[in-house]
Amino acid sequence: MRPSGRANDQLREVRIQRGFTKHAEGSVLIEFGDTRVICTASVEAGVPPFLRGKGQGWITAEYGMLPRATGSRNQREAAKGKQQGRTVEISRLIGRSLRAAVDLNALGENTITIDCDVIQADGGTRTASITGASVALADAIKWLKANGKVKGEPLKQMIAAVSVGIYKGEPVLDLDYAEDSSAETDMNVIMTDTGGYVEVQGTAEGETFQREQLNAMLALAEKGIAELCDMQKAALSA
Amino acid sequence: MRPSGRANDQLREVRIQRGFTKHAEGSVLIEFGDTRVICTASVEAGVPPFLRGKGQGWITAEYGMLPRATGSRNQREAAKGKQQGRTVEISRLIGRSLRAAVDLNALGENTITIDCDVIQADGGTRTASITGASVALADAIKWLKANGKVKGEPLKQMIAAVSVGIYKGEPVLDLDYAEDSSAETDMNVIMTDTGGYVEVQGTAEGETFQREQLNAMLALAEKGIAELCDMQKAALSA
Amino acid sequence: MRPSGRANDQLREVRIQRGFTKHAEGSVLIEFGDTRVICTASVEAGVPPFLRGKGQGWITAEYGMLPRATGSRNQREAAKGKQQGRTVEISRLIGRSLRAAVDLNALGENTITIDCDVIQADGGTRTASITGASVALADAIKWLKANGKVKGEPLKQMIAAVSVGIYKGEPVLDLDYAEDSSAETDMNVIMTDTGGYVEVQGTAEGETFQREQLNAMLALAEKGIAELCDMQKAALSA
Amino acid sequence: MRPSGRANDQLREVRIQRGFTKHAEGSVLIEFGDTRVICTASVEAGVPPFLRGKGQGWITAEYGMLPRATGSRNQREAAKGKQQGRTVEISRLIGRSLRAAVDLNALGENTITIDCDVIQADGGTRTASITGASVALADAIKWLKANGKVKGEPLKQMIAAVSVGIYKGEPVLDLDYAEDSSAETDMNVIMTDTGGYVEVQGTAEGETFQREQLNAMLALAEKGIAELCDMQKAALSA
Amino acid sequence: MRPSGRANDQLREVRIQRGFTKHAEGSVLIEFGDTRVICTASVEAGVPPFLRGKGQGWITAEYGMLPRATGSRNQREAAKGKQQGRTVEISRLIGRSLRAAVDLNALGENTITIDCDVIQADGGTRTASITGASVALADAIKWLKANGKVKGEPLKQMIAAVSVGIYKGEPVLDLDYAEDSSAETDMNVIMTDTGGYVEVQGTAEGETFQREQLNAMLALAEKGIAELCDMQKAALSA
Amino acid sequence: MRPSGRANDQLREVRIQRGFTKHAEGSVLIEFGDTRVICTASVEAGVPPFLRGKGQGWITAEYGMLPRATGSRNQREAAKGKQQGRTVEISRLIGRSLRAAVDLNALGENTITIDCDVIQADGGTRTASITGASVALADAIKWLKANGKVKGEPLKQMIAAVSVGIYKGEPVLDLDYAEDSSAETDMNVIMTDTGGYVEVQGTAEGETFQREQLNAMLALAEKGIAELCDMQKAALSA
DSSP states (O other), rough: OOOOOOOOTOOOOEEEEOOOOSSEEEEEEEEEEEEEEEEEEEEEOOOOGGGTTSHHHHHHEEEETTTTTTSOOOOOOHHSSSSOOOOOOHHHHHHHHHHHHHTTHHHSEEEEEEEEEEEEOSSSHHHHHHHHHHOOOOOOOHHHTTSSSOOOOOBBOOEEEEEEEEEEEEEEESHHHHHTOSSSSEEEEEEETTOOOEEEEEESSSSSSSSSHHHHHHHHHHHHHHHHHHHHHHHHOO | TTTOOOTTTOOOOEEESSSSSSSEEEEEEEETTTTEEEEEEEEEEEEGGGGSSOOOOEEEEEEEEEETSSSOOOOOOHHHOOOHHHHHHHHHHHHHHTTTTTOHHHHHHHHEEEEEEEEEEOOOOHHHHHHHHHHHHHHHHHHHHHHHHHOOOOOOEEEEEEEEETTTTTEESSSHHHHHOOOOOOOOEEEEETSEEEEEEESSSSSSSSSSHHHHHHHHHHHHHHHHHHHHHHHHOO | TTOOOOTTTTTOOEEEEESSOOOSSSSEEEEEEEEEEEEEEEESSSSSSSTTSSSEEEEEEEEEEEEEEESOOOHHHHHHHHHOOOHHHHHHHHHHHHHTTTTTTHHHHHEEEEEEEEEEEESSHHHHHHHHHHHHHHHHHHHHHHHHSOSSBOOOOOOOEEEEEEEEEEESSSHHHHHTTOEEEEEEEETTSOOOSEEEEEESSSSOOOOHHHHHHHHHHHHHHHHHHHHHHHHHHH | OTTTTOTTTOOEEEEEEOOOOOSSSSEEEEEEETTTEEEEEEEEEEEOGGGTSSOOOOEEEEEEEESSSSSSSOOOHHHHOOOOOHHHHHHHHHHHEEEEEETHHHSSEEEEEEEEEEEEEOOOOHHHHHHHHHHHHHHHHHHHHHTTTTSOOBBBOOEEEEEEEEEEEEEEEEOOOOHHTSSSSSEEEEEEETTTTTEEEEEESSSOOOHHHHHHHHHHHHHHHHHHHHHHHHHHHO | TTOOOTTTTTTOEEEEEEEEEESSEEEEEEETTTTTEEEEEEEESSSOOOGSSSOOOEEEEEEEEETTSSSSOOOOHHHHHHHHHHHHHHHHHHHHHHHBBHHHHHHHHHEEEEEEEEESSOOOOOHHHHHHHHEEEHHHHHHHHHHHHHOOOOOOOEEEEEEEETTTTTOOOOOOEEHTTTTTTEEEEEEETSSSSEEEEEEEESBBBBBHHHHHHHHHHHHHHHHHHHHHHHHHHH | OOTTOTTTTOOOOOEEEEEEESSSSSSEEEEETEEEEEEEEEESSOGGGGGTTSSSSEEEEEEEEEETSSSSSSOOHHTTTTTOOHHHHHHHHHHHHHHTTTTHHOOOOOOEEEEEEEEESOHHHHHHHHHHHHHHHHHHHHHHHTTSOOOOOBBBOOEEEEEEETTTTEEEEEEHHHTTOOSEEEEEEEEETTTEEEEEEEEEEEBBBBBHHHHHHHHHHHHHHHHHHHHHHHHOOO
8 A cells, every 4th residue: 555545556646837937948847746846948049069060959957956845954055066966867867868859950059958946845856857847848849940940840759757666565656755765666767758768777775676576667667657648748738 | 107017116916825835844935026936944953053052043044046037047056066146145135134033042042044946037036035035934933833842932023125226217116127127226125014124235236326316215115015014914814 | 432432423543555565556455443455456458258349348356354354263265165155245245336436338348356355354344445445446547547548537436435333322433343243233335425325235233223223324424435535535646 | 790799698808806906995906898997995983974873884985087097088077176977976876786785784883985996998887896896895894804893794795787788779788888889778787696686777878779678688687797796706706 | 697686695675574463363474575475373272183182283374365466366266266286285385384393292282373375476475474474473372371371382493484596597595576487496495593404395497407506505595594584583572 | 224124225116017008198007116106198189278379288297096095095086076285286296397308399289188096005106106107208209209290309308206205314215105104304306317306395294304314315316216217218118
């Protein structure tokens, strides 16, 4: 029995609100249950130095958490002058994943910066971030097309992400904090809306996991991601 | 004529939403028109080293802006490893102002940290931050009292803040970004609900200002702060 | 009765020594009683990136204190790798104030950097800094004109600054450390030699202050600044 | 055909040299072909603050690369004052993996710090690091036991790591730099000597990957890790 | 012929002013010609962690230069967030030299921090710093004795420093900036008032130097240091 | 009697291995007894900004130590975000010394960066670094000539370095850690293969040293450096 009473293969309630702030080319508030993340996509003309003159674009991402997004307050990274290792790791994961969604040549010499800022955390902040950022990215690319800044279609596919894990010996989908903090294994799976794998990251927290458990978790992830992709589509056509 | 069509002595529409996030002892979303700030108050037992053993508490504050809270994206301070001077200055102002609201001896050896994070900026982020933070602080102090962690009443008074300025030669109340970016003088006034001054900061942006202009701005501020204090009270009794 | 025996509207003894060091285009040692600050103005051709190609100049300022300028030694900011918030705030105030003294278009694409380094502190370091820096700035502008690097007159007016406060219930002018550390209210006022306000910053340290106290402090400041401007003129014509 | 002429399921030549430097409790030079990493394990009495008084130990890791370990020189991270995101990410991975090898309660209040310093890089530095560090860790634990600093057996199992990927459409084992830099998918697998999974990290670099490709890569990894564990055992019994 | 017209074995005019600032236990303004350095010695009870409980004291030093102490302005190290290598090197040299002057056991668990801040530079800032700091240190030790904080005599001897070099093929004493910037060899010599060597640092800037040149420079240094020690004694007995 | 049983004028066993790593233009592992340092020389086209357009080249150096190169582990400087003063000082010494070996005009607009990384420390790491780096530099210059990137001969001479000191009252050559940590005086001498002095740095650790002791140390250094230069030549002709 899961703490939330959900079935093992059941996602939390997911809400996707587009146009959350007014300045960004793409701005989404995504909620996976009590986890709430503001995902914005900002367009800038030009690319970083290592790409100049190649005629292609760039997607990069930064992740952050408000200091009191969690049960006890974390020190503000800007005040400390240093990002935590965890922050750096998640920022890199988000950027890498979203680049898989985009044809960088079709993007031209434009940079889209994704900011994922967690305003309330209850487990799964990185998977909510990626799922919401994919929608914000789609909006930013629409803006580029509507403003005549790109020709063709840079968006190859939608990307969604979900966590799966082994909790009290059972494979479960979309862990909340209560589960995540005591799960034996935690895996993040990122896939496209056509079923291709973008990234798989599974970690044994205590006991190691076995191949059949890995298979069971992958099956749950596939189901969850299909549902998330449907919600992304619904949000984008609303 | 102001860009927004408001009268010279008219505030923007102000909304104060308590309990905005679930973890913090006080959490408020405040909106001054399109300026939106999440203000949280986090309680921790203990005080910083310079106060240990004196039996009194401490209030401190940190201010931040999401990178795309503004029209063009700002570099993330946590990624850059350094806060801007403006950020440091505003953090100090918020902390200093809110300490004026509290009897630090009655607070006992507890620290309340105020975080003001701007999610959308349209002028007046520091005055919205202080006005919202005062409500979050009141909720955190309620929590301390309800949980038996303080005796007596640490909250001496409510604090509110508003900007005033000289825009196209006229004194105006509560400047939005369109006004703020071209005002000749910009002043932030912070007062208590009983009409005492906590802080006055006025700066000539181009031409200097005269004593009678200062007087006119102070009168506008007094009117605006009285209205803001009424809204704070309404929110706290809701 | 003030600790120094001064009348409430009496400045400390002020000394202004031009040409204090030999390399800078403007170099002033200013003393407000025991507060001693070296103010230098350094001219460089060119402007920061955000101003390039606009045909105008720039004034910027940095403030520092020798580690043992005060009663107990402060950690050296260069060794710590970080400036205190107070340092950043004062640097910004000095730069902003002095820009009000200058016609940046007449300055052409030149940058003048003001350095205010406190070698001995006894209250009022920021007001002494601004008052001395205004003289160093005037000398640097003379140098620019004498060397044919600007045409016309970039210096619009002289700027001076003084602190006022409420000490033991009385409004007083030019607080020294003994007064400053126990004043109820502390205000810094920066004005031009023609009586325009450049900046007003008043802070209630403990009790809030009332409008009539604000008026009384402003009157004292006006008197003190007129005297300081006379001393600046005397120094510049010596 | 692989650039090195190896079969798809063939490891590079692996060499493990124990006692490489004289000061550390465990010191190993490991080579995966031309990739060479110095792995040291340093024992210190005591644990970090968050573990004090719990009676358990801690394993942590840091990864680095000499500036010219690669084809062109990288800036020295110590001189730049900041570690790259990649460095932080790999350090965390190594630490997390090795904690899975150890019974932290049996370790008592001791900390073992693993340093993995790459002196020559040719792909697979993180998997070589983990495989070598596991041997250095075993030596450090022997030292703790031989010196009476722990009772019981803190070492639960050996850990080894290998990379697998899809190169020119084929699943291959233990990618060198020539393969790694153009592989479609790159996966790092970390397992115990008894076949349990510790961590799986697979990333699509360009095209996404399919479930059957994931299965094929996992099979290769399992074979490679079994061989690496045999080499670790041979080295430890030498 | 030297640019200044001095004889090869002639020091610049040296001035030593004690009690230059009022807060420090020792405060000296030293001038070697146009090189002017404020040297302060600050006493604090207690020692750094690595010395606690050993019953001995500590001497440490920090060196800095005001940004416009030189012909063109240097970036402020505190603003940049990093000290230059040259600054770090000189700070270490000053601290090491002055520790040679003191019996750290007789000092008890007290720390004396030396700050040498160059307000005007014209060559020889490190030798002026050491020579002036030695006087400030003597005053701080007098203060400790006068206030009953140490028994016995911690000051073993006075230390002085001077530069020597090969300028246009000739050995010269006490190089000013004009000489220093084109000297073939530059050597700093630090000795006690009884003729013992504390530190010798000679560097060939272009051509290497020969043993006989080294001997000639050491002879000049010995003469110069004897004169400096006489001036220190005169200053201390004034 | 020296701890190692060596005669007072006897070097430790020195080994110089060229081509230690495969990527660098010059790569040397040098051993002075148990002190082992990897010295690499990396060639890059171009020069730092302050030299651009002058037609000359640049030599710079960085020094580092693996965290467990020493008896107890030092914090990793890259993780701490700051190099120690000692590291900065040694880096500067190595760069300065090696520039004396090279005709920077003949080098053209090329930069050679020397990295000296200590993998095991037993005293004399800076002298081993310089002696090994000189060989790596020679190899890098050979590479530049062989690849037609320079004409003429940039290498003017070989440089070697050795430590000498006063240990238990006796002058000794090439101190190991056991001697270094208790020597009364420690001096590093850097000379060319033709007997010119590049740098002399002698420091009294406790008692000051006398002129005749300085002479005796210089004589030992001269002998040791002649032997080291012979070994460099043998290595380069192997």
